[in-house]
Amino acid sequence: MFGGLKEKLQAARNRLGTSIQGVVAKQEPPSPETRTAEPETPLPQQKTISSTAPTFVDKVKVLIIERELIVSEKDISEALAELEMTLLESDVALPVSDAIIAHVRTNLVGKHRKIGESVDALVVGALKSALLEVLGKGFNLVEYVKTHAHPVKILFTGVNGTGKTTTVAKIGAFLKKNGYTVVIGAGDTYRAGAIEQIGVHAERIGIKIIQHQEGADPSAVIFDAVQYAVSHKIDVVLADTAGRFHTKSNLMNQLEKIRRVMKPDLIVYVDEAVAGNDAIVRAAEFDRTVGADAVVLTKADMDSRGGAAISIAHTIGKPLMFLGTGQGYDDIMPFDPAQVVEDLLGSDT
């Protein structure tokens, strides 16, 4: 997953490291006497981050007295420009790549680094905190279900052919595994075979499904699913809906009606990670029209760029909840930002 991005980030990390390493060569004073003339000063234990650009005098003073180097903006500007290109080429949205660059810059410029201290750790630390900032906190569905009144009603929306129905089944299986009872409302009454498809999934994972005839009003199906959950004390209602493009106003109005009838606790937008920036644009549109509380990205195992996964939380301000990673019911991964950042940057640290 996100292999291309991982490779590119690794290259960018090395490039940044080399830039900072270069600072050592430039700042090392030519005369050894200057250094030995200084009295033995105990090295300060804490590194400080200065928000203002260090002057030449500051740099020399810190180098001589504290045996530390200060990274300046000029030292890393080229490497940051390359990092920006790397992120954009990986389909990371422009505002997100700007935020990452700004964060890395703030983190590194003015940073005091002891001579001999690992440059890589400094760079990886800055990149990790920048990525964590844009990735947000993720969304813990189990915790949400645990802390909210039952039945928790979850409405799934999204465009056609992204794997929404399969995602509903996977999340159903996930919740069941975590000890919750689930009912699925087969609200995709439009696509031929969709009711059968979700029916087969529900049977396979052993979850009750509420379905009407093809062409029936999806609001009615989902209303019945909620009623069933209330009367049978079911923990979670998962409402599948037909895929639709945000540009089709009649279909978006239908979704709005479903929302009014169901009164969902969560609206989950489902799209495919491989759609890259398109997924972000569409998620923003859905959020504007019917709302979205969390996002699921499917087919993440086939996405080497990872742009959508990196950008979506920061761009639309809604957390990424799950990543779909394959065909099986277990092939769904709760999105854990720390884990993703570790996977992208952690292996060689």
Add this chain to the structure above:
Amino acid sequence: MQQMDQRELMTLQHYLKEYGQQAEIFVSQLEMLENGRMEAHAAIEALEGMLATEDGIVLLQIGGGASVRAKVLEPEKILLSIGAEVVVERSNKEAVEFLKERIMEMEASQKKVAETLDRLRSQMNEINKRLESGYQQSAATEQDQD
């Protein structure tokens, strides 16, 4: 072998149909990737060809099968969409390198999609075999009853 009932046969048919739908999606993804790859190859050929011409004149397709002769003013400066809806100016050589990298990425994705499709097809074959044997058993049972 255990006798299959009608319900089990129907479930298998549903599985087969569902797998078929999934396979269709993957096939269309493969087509999209192949189109993208071919397009990138064509772009590389055009970029390299542009440098090779002395007068900088190229045939520009304007749709409907019509083309005009056009003079490329700056064949060394290429405006390239690099992703995230961002267009940057690159040199001809850099643009070719970028496109070659994209082709490699697309080929890797094609390989992954093709592997998934193969897995899906082998599962479909399995289901087909089970369905066939189920049909044969039903037919044999019906004959026995006659």
